[in-house]
Amino acid sequence: MDLIGGIEPRAIEICDYDPRWPEVFESHAKRISAALGDTALQIEHIGSTSVPGLAAKPIIDMLLVVANSADESSYLPRLEAAGYLLRVREPEFHEHRMFRTPSRDVHVHVFSLGSPEIERCLVFRDRLRRDMRDRRAYEAVKRQLAAQSWSDMNAYAEAKTAIVERIIASASCA
Numbered sequence: 001m002d003l004i005g006g007i008e009p010r011a012i013e014i015c016d017y018d019p020r021w022p023e024v025f026e027s028h029a030k031r032i033s034a035a036l037g038d039t040a041l042q043i044e045h046i047g048s049t050s051v052p053g054l055a056a057k058p059i060i061d062m063l064l065v066v067a068n069s070a071d072e073s074s075y076l077p078r079l080e081a082a083g084y085l086l087r088v089r090e091p092e093f094h095e096h097r098m099f100r101t102p103s104r105d106v107h108v109h110v111f112s113l114g115s116p117e118i119e120r121c122l123v124f125r126d127r128l129r130r131d132m133r134d135r136r137a138y139e140a141v142k143r144q145l146a147a148q149s150w151s152d153m154n155a156y157a158e159a160k161t162a163i164v165e166r167i168i169a170s171a172s173c174a
Helices: 021-039 076-081 116-130 132-148 153-161 163-174
Strands: 042-046 060-066 085-088 094-100 106-112
Touching: 021 042, 021 060, 021 076, 021 106, 042 116, 042 163, 076 085, 106 116, 116 132, 116 153, 132 153, 132 163, 153 163
Parallel strands: 060 106
Antiparallel strands: 042 060, 085 094, 094 106
């Protein structure tokens, strides 16, 4: 993984659900759609802020699907012109790219059409929207982990892997 700008220690703050988060997503989805036109094949609100009632870091996670995320020239200049900064480049992980706003309150995860990560993100989101028990368990783990010190946000995210995988597996069995 290439972290543009290197590791950034940050305190992990979990906030109660904010009903304005969907509006923030919609605003950024329109901005990205206007910047990319037909290059943006799909834009989805993902992550904890997309789940009504779920406490979350106050960062809107977005899924952006393009034809080929490895072909940065097809979208990177236009996303940067729209105010999004490239933060993560992961060619080894489904050619994942992650952009963020300068204020760090929006993360745009870019994947290629057909990437299995697209479905995983949506299955996880939809399961948390439908299943109160999984939503509560996930929130409890997030709050517990947020109380610890982390070298950066990626370390915190990796610490959630076990529960995320359990929830995705539960959704697949349902």
